[in-house]
Amino acid sequence: MLTTEQEVNMKKLASMIRGIKVAMLTTQGRDGVLHSRPMATQDVELDRILWFFTAAHSDKADEIRQHPRVNVSYVSAQDHFYVSLAGRAEIVRDREKMAELWSPAHRAWFPKGLDDPDLALLRVEVESAEHWDMLSSAMVRLVEL
Amino acid sequence: MLTTEQEVNMKKLASMIRGIKVAMLTTQGRDGVLHSRPMATQDVELDRILWFFTAAHSDKADEIRQHPRVNVSYVSAQDHFYVSLAGRAEIVRDREKMAELWSPAHRAWFPKGLDDPDLALLRVEVESAEHWDMLSSAMVRLVEL
Numbered sequence A, B: 001m002l003t004t005e006q007e008v009n010m011k012k013l014a015s016m017i018r019g020i021k022v023a024m025l026t027t028q029g030r031d032g033v034l035h036s037r038p039m040a041t042q043d044v045e046l047d048r049i050l051w052f053f054t055a056a057h058s059d060k061a062d063e064i065r066q067h068p069r070v071n072v073s074y075v076s077a078q079d080h081f082y083v084s085l086a087g088r089a090e091i092v093r094d095r096e097k098m099a100e101l102w103s104p105a106h107r108a109w110f111p112k113g114l115d116d117p118d119l120a121l122l123r124v125e126v127e128s129a130e131h132w133d134m135l136s137s138a139m140v141r142l143v144e145l
């Protein structure tokens, strides 16, 4: 359960990242090497859980099984707006959730759609959030969760 | 020394990221938590080494001393262009290099300028690079370094 203040913070952040269609997901690979890659974001209520579609057999899924701690960053350069979310990720195969989140835009990455046996979800539980909003007076604000 | 092919790859990547003024730098903190933050990029020839200004006493500097492996990502959403660079970082206090790289734009973060005794450079040696370029036929291309 979030406190009221945490809920307000999270809602504010959610409204700011709503328009950002692609996030960068960073995972830790072998020897501590950090990899990032673009991932399509979901247009859902942000309640501390982020969802992404992924292949169950992929480098990122392997890296997450080894090191569940990930970072998800959102950049909106024209708004001078940057967000960093740190959290714990896991690969889940929840058919119902996949059907709920699916949209035709995901065909770009998963042409077989919901029938793809390798389709899975990446569930990220956000543990801390920071954002930089160059247009506001405060350069850095930490959203305590 | 880079091979001719690596040099060509690196030059191409450099020309693509030239216009991106802010990168996201991801470091590994305590307990494997991954943090990212926006960092102003330098407008210099990219020759496998990236430079950023930083405070020598800062969370990121501490994290880098513990875990030198970092990721630097460049996002240009309107061009559908994404780059991930993995490398090794170190904090250096090279006065000559600082004078060479300094520009008035850095005053936003370091108002005392080159006289700031805590001013330092973050030097990242790029070990591998990947980019996603939706406009070219290949979605993902790995630049082997």
Ligand SMILES: Cc1cc2nc3c(=O)[nH]c(=O)nc-3n(C[C@H](O)[C@H](O)[C@H](O)COP(=O)(O)O)c2cc1C
Residues within 6 Å of the ligand: A022, A035, A037, A038, A039, A040, A041, A052, A053, A054, A055, A058, A059, A060, A061, A109, B082, B132, B133, B134, B140
């Ligand atoms: C704009 C954009 C959006 C992407 N969205 C996703 C996505 O939602 N899910 C996914 O698995 N890959 C997505 N990709 C591809 C990933 O960036 C990556 O190349 C792929 O998932 C393999 O990554 P891995 O080898 O680290 O597992 C996207 C790529 C781009 C350029």
